[in-house]
Amino acid sequence: MFRTIRNNWKKSIFAFCALSYGANWSYDRYQANQIRQFYCQQASIMGSQTLSPMTHANRVAVLLNGQANNGKAKSIYDKTIFPLLHLIGLDVRVYRIDTVTDPNGLNELLTTKIEPEKLSALMIVGGDGTLSELTPHLLQSSVLQNLPICIIPIGEHLSFARSLFPTTNKKKLHDDITLLCESVLALFNGKVVRKPLLKITMSNTSEKPT
Template sequence: MAFVIKFAKGVRNHWKKSTFAACLLAYGAKRLKNKYEIDGIMKVYCEEALTYGKVAITGNTLPRKITVILNPAANKRSSLEDYEKYCSPILNLAGICVDVVHTESEGHAKKLVQELKNTDALIVAGGDGTLSEVVTGLIRRTGENNSKLIPIGVLPLGKSNTVGSALFPGGEHLGNVKSMAEASMAIVREATKPMDVMKIEIINEPDADTIQDGEKGDEVQEKKAVYALAGIEWGAYRDASAKKDKYWYYGPLKKYATYIFNGYKDSLNWKCEALVNYSEPCEGCSNCVTHIEEKNTKWYNRFVRSTAKKEDRSRIINENCQKYEQKQISTADFACLTSNIFAGTANNSPPKLHLNLGPQDVDYFNFLTEGFRSETGQRRQIVETIEARQIELRPNLEKMDTQNAWFSIDKDDFEVKPVKITLLPKVITMFCSSSQTEITNLTSP
């Protein structure tokens, strides 16, 4: 009893030190608890991966080989450490030959994919930007009708993981660790699903990617499109979100600070004015399908696990597919999204683009409210949604400050220009959790 009284007096007489010690102790206890729970999560996944690794293969069969394209600069340069902690052990225990290739600069992932040979799958270890680069490089290499033969995996190691989070939702507590482990295990299980791709082309404008290598003055190549899996954003919320890193000194509150300090600035695009031409969604017809797929004998053909005969829709006539509606828009929040990021999208529904238009005018209070909602994973206010297969977006550049006008295509910045956005339904195959797969290929022992 005397010890308790003496201890209580000590705490009272040295309350500042006692408070600091208590906070330090609580922080340490929380770290130990998290480490214990992470070890438990990894143990479960590693034990499952080991069961795959113990399966014997025949003498004329080679182990699976995958190529991981890792962006070491992703998520404040923590992606490599996260990969080695939460992804690499699972892949190695499963008996998969893993070749890790690091990107060195913006656009390097596209070049790596175009030069890649002899691999069973491509795995993107990074965020939305790296994934978009890999998909762009892959489709440019193989063509829009052949790229569906190549399985792609994503390890959500970036700062923004829109597609990765949709494929591998991790939950609230230790969600990032669960997402990374589940994404790694999906590669081991070989559970896949087809995914839509958004093709974005500049209208009547030269593209920086079209200049040939060599001296200045060479002829311009055919325009090269950019391919995305999530969507394209434009407007005040996009501009504010792009400024987050400027408020790094606010720590975890920086994502809220960007809306507080930018909600009154003219540098944001408060008026996105454009002419939109769009066609209705189509399940596939002679207008959408350029030609019947032919047998492919290239190196990536061995990736195909299913031999199911695909339906030929090149003879189907859909008059509405070739009809375009026209609409003049003015909004503070423009987003054209694929169905990839919406959970629970019906597989039997026609593939479509979702053009979401926010309110035309936003005051400071609503800007804060909607911005905070988006940072907590909720959807911002939508005034109108247009469903389409193809969209021509022609911004009113005469009324805009073009120096401060930017699109975000899968979180990468692109200058605002007239663009044509085309949906390519189920062009690629991606690894996913078993609960989401449409065609699950399990090699479980």
């Protein structure tokens, strides 16, 4: 065996690297599934209890940007986020904002189709670009302004989300399964943080008279 390895050392190194990568990938996947299972159990417990008025949320509108994270946002939502919402026992309505092509379509969606007056919470799945696109419409609606908004950080650029969530060693926030699950449950355990949607900085452009 050692003679075979010595005579084919390049193939042996490649096989070793492939096996190591496969083992690490399998272990990471196992850990991720264990985390999902734990939070699904927590969500199931929440769903079996009577929610207090502070955490009562019957209908939740999910604004999903399916193009976020190179088109993987929908898959991440289905695998990690939706099971928690289902186990909590919510009336979840999912709206794909990336499929809206009509210039007035997004405004119609947020003012009419999602029936904002019947919502208990709003969930935004995407990154900074998704938030930037939705912010003007959120500011124009007095109903949406007063709704709790849950941010699910799935995207390439997540500066706003990083200001909300604790430090993680993951380069991409959506790779941290624990953080994704915590961001969902935070909407129903009373952890509400007020953050401005817009920040305006005035530069000093005054010049001395000549």
